[in-house]
Amino acid sequence: MNRRNFVVTAAAAAGSLRRLGTSRLGRVVVFQGDSITADGRDPASVLANDPAALGAGYPLLIASQLLAGSDAGAWRCFNRAVGGDKVPDLAARWTTDTLALEPDLISVLIGVNDYWHKQRGYTGTVADYEQGYGALLQATRQALPRARLVVLEPFVLRCGVVKRDWFPEFDQRRAAAARVAERANATFVALQSAFDTGAARTGPEHWAPDGVHPSPAGHALIAERWRAVVAA
Numbered sequence: 079m080n081r082r083n084f085v086v087t088a089a090a091a092a093g094s095l096r097r098l099g100t101s102r103l104g105r106v107v108v109f110q111g112d113s114i115t116a117d118g119r120d121p122a123s124v125l126a127n128d129p130a131a132l133g134a135g136y137p138l139l140i141a142s143q144l145l146a147g148s149d150a151g152a153w154r155c156f157n158r159a160v161g162g163d164k165v166p167d168l169a170a171r172w173t174t175d176t177l178a179l180e181p182d183l184i185s186v187l188i189g190v191n192d193y194w195h196k197q198r199g200y201t202g203t204v205a206d207y208e209q210g211y212g213a214l215l216q217a218t219r220q221a222l223p224r225a226r227l228v229v230l231e232p233f234v235l236r237c238g239v240v241k242r243d244w245f246p247e248f249d250q251r252r253a254a255a256a257r258v259a260e261r262a263n264a265t266f267v268a269l270q271s272a273f274d275t276g277a278a279r280t281g282p283e284h285w286a287p288d289g290v291h292p293s294p295a296g297h298a299l300i301a302e303r304w305r306a307v308v309a310a
Contacts, residue, residue, distance in 0.1 A: 108157075115157065127154060133159075238289035
């Protein structure tokens with residue numbers, strides 16, 4: 079993509095996000111997930127739009143554009159992700175860390191630990207992941223029927239801790255996340271193909287040095303895909 083096309087694309091995305099935020103003031107966005115989403119956030123900070131609370135990753139990038147591109151006070155962005163979380167951990171704190179904030183939009187990226195922690199004694203299966211994740215989103219639909227749900231596809235890159243034996247089970251979990259999103263009528267943001275394309279160009283370590291946790295480039299890629307799909 080040349081610079082002119084990038085500028086045009088970015089401007090179009092910003093315009094779409096501005097329109098998304100003008101429905102009513104005080105629009106609340108909650109980012110949820112594990113360490114990929116938390117990325118150094120301060121759990122002691124509970125304020126909306128606080129840089130310490132948003133962390134250093136893709137939620138900060140998304141929130142920054144929302145806040146820069148909308149009327150003052152139009153967005154309240156929270157990052158409540160917790161490192162190491164699997165679907166059962168997320169479900170255990172969902173009421174307090176998500177539903178209590180009465181969000182208009184909930185963005186979730188969860189799944190890598192549901193596989194990775196099997197190396198540490200976790201016994202959850204692909205079916206457990208799909209059932210638990212689906213139940214969580216269905217309960218959210220009942221509690222917050224007007225909220226928009228966004229499901230980010232779990233992804234890994236073939237370097238660092240990610241070995242050949244991660245597959246095909248990890249791919250099965252990616253497919254399960256897509257099915258969960260479809261059944262919950264959630265917006266699904268595909269990420270694996272975008273990372274694979276980037277890795278073919280530069281090598282996987284450029285995007286996630288350990289294969290799991292994104293670099294700054296990886297977080298920018300997630301934010302770009304999120305904006306492109308959600309704003310559409």
